[in-house]
Amino acid sequence: MDFLHDLGSFFWTLFWLFALVAYLFALFGVITDLFRDQELAGGWKAVWLLFLFFLPFLTALTYLIVRGRGMAERSRMAAVRQREAVDAYIRDVAGGTAGELAKAKELVDAGALTPEEFDRLKAKVLA
Secondary structure, three states, X not given: OHHHHHHHHHHHHHHHHHHHHHHHHHHHHHHHHHHHOOOOOHHHHHHHHHHHHHOHXXXXXXXXXXXXXXXXXXXXXXXHHXXXXXXXXXXXXHHHHHHHHHHHHHHHHHOOOXXXXXXXXXXXXXX
Protein backbone atom coordinates (compact mmCIF):
# COMPACT_ATOMS: atom_id res chain seq x y z
CA MET A 1 0.00 0.00 0.00
CA ASP A 2 2.84 2.37 0.82
CA PHE A 3 4.47 1.55 -2.52
CA LEU A 4 1.29 2.44 -4.43
CA HIS A 5 1.01 5.71 -2.54
CA ASP A 6 4.62 6.58 -3.43
CA LEU A 7 4.05 5.59 -7.06
CA GLY A 8 0.88 7.66 -7.26
CA SER A 9 2.67 10.57 -5.65
CA PHE A 10 5.48 10.25 -8.18
CA PHE A 11 3.10 10.35 -11.16
CA TRP A 12 1.10 13.21 -9.64
CA THR A 13 4.34 15.21 -9.21
CA LEU A 14 5.37 14.31 -12.76
CA PHE A 15 2.02 15.55 -14.07
CA TRP A 16 2.34 18.91 -12.27
CA LEU A 17 5.93 19.29 -13.42
CA PHE A 18 4.82 18.72 -17.02
CA ALA A 19 1.97 21.23 -16.55
CA LEU A 20 4.41 23.81 -15.17
CA VAL A 21 6.81 23.40 -18.10
CA ALA A 22 3.93 23.60 -20.61
CA TYR A 23 2.66 26.75 -18.89
CA LEU A 24 6.13 28.34 -18.98
CA PHE A 25 6.41 27.61 -22.70
CA ALA A 26 3.03 29.26 -23.28
CA LEU A 27 3.94 32.22 -21.07
CA PHE A 28 7.24 32.88 -22.83
CA GLY A 29 5.51 32.39 -26.19
CA VAL A 30 2.99 35.08 -25.26
CA ILE A 31 5.70 37.48 -24.08
CA THR A 32 7.76 36.87 -27.23
CA ASP A 33 4.71 37.47 -29.40
CA LEU A 34 3.89 40.69 -27.54
CA PHE A 35 7.30 42.15 -28.31
CA ARG A 36 7.30 40.80 -31.87
CA ASP A 37 3.96 42.42 -32.78
CA GLN A 38 4.65 45.72 -34.57
CA GLU A 39 0.96 46.66 -34.88
CA LEU A 40 0.13 46.53 -31.16
CA ALA A 41 0.75 49.84 -29.40
CA GLY A 42 3.16 50.02 -26.47
CA GLY A 43 0.39 50.84 -23.99
CA TRP A 44 -1.52 47.68 -24.89
CA LYS A 45 1.67 45.66 -24.56
CA ALA A 46 2.12 47.10 -21.07
CA VAL A 47 -1.48 46.21 -20.17
CA TRP A 48 -1.02 42.61 -21.35
CA LEU A 49 2.24 42.33 -19.37
CA LEU A 50 0.61 43.81 -16.28
CA PHE A 51 -2.21 41.27 -16.46
CA LEU A 52 0.34 38.50 -17.11
CA PHE A 53 2.07 39.48 -13.90
CA PHE A 54 -1.04 39.58 -11.69
CA LEU A 55 -3.29 36.96 -13.35
CA PRO A 56 -0.81 34.85 -15.30
CA PHE A 57 -2.79 31.70 -16.10
CA LEU A 58 -6.04 33.44 -17.02
CA THR A 59 -4.25 36.12 -19.07
CA ALA A 60 -2.10 33.62 -20.98
CA LEU A 61 -5.17 31.54 -21.79
CA THR A 62 -7.11 34.63 -22.90
CA TYR A 63 -4.19 35.82 -25.04
CA LEU A 64 -3.91 32.43 -26.75
CA ILE A 65 -7.65 32.42 -27.50
CA VAL A 66 -7.91 36.05 -28.66
CA ARG A 67 -4.61 36.49 -30.48
CA GLY A 68 -3.52 32.89 -31.16
CA ARG A 69 -4.08 32.99 -34.92
CA GLY A 70 -1.99 36.14 -35.23
CA MET A 71 0.78 34.53 -33.15
CA ALA A 72 1.30 31.87 -35.79
CA GLU A 73 1.38 34.44 -38.59
CA ARG A 74 3.84 36.71 -36.76
CA SER A 75 6.05 33.73 -35.97
CA ARG A 76 6.01 32.64 -39.61
CA MET A 77 6.84 36.16 -40.82
CA ALA A 78 9.73 36.42 -38.33
CA ALA A 79 11.13 33.13 -39.61
CA VAL A 80 10.83 34.33 -43.21
CA ARG A 81 12.61 37.62 -42.39
CA GLN A 82 15.36 35.76 -40.57
CA ARG A 83 15.84 33.33 -43.47
CA GLU A 84 16.00 36.23 -45.95
CA ALA A 85 18.60 38.00 -43.80
CA VAL A 86 20.75 34.86 -43.60
CA ASP A 87 20.45 34.29 -47.36
CA ALA A 88 21.41 37.92 -48.08
CA TYR A 89 24.41 37.63 -45.76
CA ILE A 90 25.57 34.43 -47.43
CA ARG A 91 25.20 35.99 -50.89
CA ASP A 92 27.13 39.06 -49.74
CA VAL A 93 29.98 37.04 -48.25
CA ALA A 94 30.21 34.62 -51.16
CA GLY A 95 29.97 37.41 -53.73
CA GLY A 96 32.54 39.48 -51.88
CA THR A 97 35.33 36.91 -52.28
CA ALA A 98 34.52 36.18 -55.91
CA GLY A 99 34.23 39.89 -56.66
CA GLU A 100 37.64 40.63 -55.17
CA LEU A 101 39.26 37.87 -57.19
CA ALA A 102 37.57 39.07 -60.37
CA LYS A 103 38.84 42.62 -59.81
CA ALA A 104 42.35 41.33 -59.11
CA LYS A 105 42.24 39.25 -62.32
CA GLU A 106 41.21 42.35 -64.28
CA LEU A 107 44.20 44.19 -62.78
CA VAL A 108 46.51 41.36 -63.87
CA ASP A 109 45.01 41.43 -67.38
CA ALA A 110 45.49 45.21 -67.50
CA GLY A 111 49.11 44.83 -66.37
CA ALA A 112 48.68 46.70 -63.09
CA LEU A 113 49.48 43.55 -61.07
CA THR A 114 52.09 40.88 -61.68
CA PRO A 115 51.02 37.21 -61.58
CA GLU A 116 53.02 36.77 -58.37
CA GLU A 117 51.16 39.66 -56.70
CA PHE A 118 47.88 38.14 -57.91
CA ASP A 119 48.81 34.77 -56.36
CA ARG A 120 49.63 36.42 -53.01
CA LEU A 121 46.38 38.41 -53.11
CA LYS A 122 44.43 35.27 -54.06
CA ALA A 123 45.94 33.34 -51.16
CA LYS A 124 45.12 36.19 -48.79
CA VAL A 125 41.50 36.47 -49.97
CA LEU A 126 40.88 32.70 -49.86
CA ALA A 127 42.47 32.28 -46.43
